[in-house]
Amino acid sequence: MGGRGGANLKGLGGEQIVAICDVNKVNLARAAAMFPEARQFQDFRRVFDHAGEFDAVAVSTCEHTHAFATLPALQLKKHVYCEKPLTYNVHEARVIREAAARAGVVTQMGTQIHAGDNYRRVVEHIQGGVIGKVSECHVWVSRAWGWQASEAEATAAKDIVFTQNRQTTVDSVPEGLDWDLWLAPAPARPFNNVYVPGPKWYRWWDFGNGTMSDLGSHWIDLPFWALKLKAPSAIEASGPPVHAELAPASMSARYTYEAEGDQPALSLTWHQGTLKPEIWTSKGIPQWDNGVLFIGDKGMLLADYSKFTLLPEDKFVGYTPPP
Template sequence: MKRLIKSYTRRDILKAGTASTFALNFFPSRVFGANDRIAVAGIGAGGKGTADIAGSAAAGADIVALCDVDPRRGAGSYRKYPKAKRFTDFRVMLDKFGKSIDACTVSTPDHTHAVATMKALQMGKHCYTQKPLTHDVWEARQLVQQAAKSKVSTQMGNQAHAAEPIRRVVELVRAGIIGNVTEAHIWTNRPIWPQGMAKRLSKAPAPANVDWDLWLGPAPFREYGEGYLPFKWRGWW
C-alpha cells in the first residue's frame, strides 16, 4: 500500500474524532487518505495492547505486524487484523520485517518497555510506549537520547494527558499566562486493586501457551510463580 509523507494541522486531526487523541501527539506529520497509510506494528497484542493497536487503526494506520509471547492473549488482535504478520519475539519481528514498519506500539509488561522501545528507536521507528516508560531514570535518559538521534516521534501512554484540555493547560503554563506554578493538587478515584503482593507466589510450571523466557526479557531469570499471569506480576516487577 502506498505511503506518502504529508503535513497536517491540529484542526485536521481533531476533525477525525476521538481516535485523534491517540494520533495527535504520536503519529508523525502525515495525513491519512484512502491511499495514505502509516504501517504500525504492535509489540504486545493483548491486554492494553488491544486498545493501543485499535487506536492506531482508528487514527488511520495500517496494522502490518503483531507480536506477543502469549498467542492466547493476542488472539483478539490476530482475529481483528488477519493480514498482520505474527511474531512472538519483537527482535525477530523488527529484524525480519522492519523495512515494512514505520511505527510501533509497545504495550508489553512494564519491565520490557525500555528494551522493546530502544530496539525500535535504533531502527528509526516512531514509538508509542505504555506507561511506565522505563524501569529507572537511566533507561529513560537513554531512550530520550536515542529518540533525538533517530529523529522520530514518540509518546508515552498517559492517554488522558494527550487529550485537548490537558494540552491546552500545558500551553497556558508554558506561555506564562497563569504565572509561576508553585503547587499542584492531584487525586485518583481508583483504589489499589489486588496485585499479588501479600506473599511470594508458589513456584509452578509456566503456562504452556507462554514463552516464559521471552516474557522475562531483560529481567534476571526466576521460576514462574503461580498466578503471575496475566496481571499479578505487577506486584513483583
C-alpha cells in the first residue's frame, strides 16, 4: 500500500475493496483508513483463506513476490492485475502464463503505457510497413541506478543509494515492517536501509533484476509488440564485471533474432545508463534521453512513451498518418 500500491489502490477506489494487505502495518493502517470495512492482512497467503469474499486481486508488491501472490489468485480463478515486471524470473513467468490460461480469467500487467494511444500508433505504423522491413532496433533509458564503480559516478547519475556490496551493518527495522514477511521467498538477511522502500530494492538480485526489468518491461514491450518477437537465437551482454549481489547501473544487451515469415533477421539492443546506441552518440537522431528506434529499409521510427517521429524528417515531409 506504499509506493505503487498506494497509487493502484486510489485507482481502484470505486470498487468494493474487501481485503487489503501490506507487510508494513503503517502502510496498512493508511490504506485501512480509506477502506475501513476491508479485512486487513500482513501476510498475503492468509488473504486466500477468504477466497469466497472477492473476485479480483491487484498485486503491487516487490518483484520477488509477484508470482507468489499471483499464482494462488489464478488457481482460485480470480481476475488479476499484477504490477510489472510480471515475475522475477523466466520459470515463474511460464508457471503464471500456464495458470492464467487454465484459469480463463481477465489478467493485466501494470505496463500502463501499453494501454495508451502512442504505443498502439507505433505498432500500426511498423506493422503497416511505413519504414519498410525492420532489421535493427535500439532501446535505451538514461537512468543509471545500480552497481556503480565509484561514489562519484553514483552522485553524477543521481542514484538514490550508493552501495557496492551486501551490507555488513544492521539497521533497525522501520516501525510496522515485518522484515521476514517482506523477504518472503528470498534468503534471509539482516535488515538495512539500503533495501527498502522501492526503488532501492530493484538493484539487488535477490529482490529484483535492476533497470533492465524495471524500465525494460515498459520500453522493450514496444519492439516485442510491434515486431511480434518471440525467442532470440542469441543474447550477448556487456557492462561491468558481473556482481554477485547487484545489477549494474550501466550495461547493454544485444538480442539476435533469426528471419521468420515476413520479418528479416533482426538485432535488438538494450542500452541503459551511460550507454547509448552509436547512431545516438554520433547525433544521427534526436537526442532523446530514452527511446525506441526502429531501423527499416525505408526509414526509421523513433518513439518514447508519448510521441513518435519518422526519420529522416525530410523523407517523410507531407506524410499523412492513417486515420
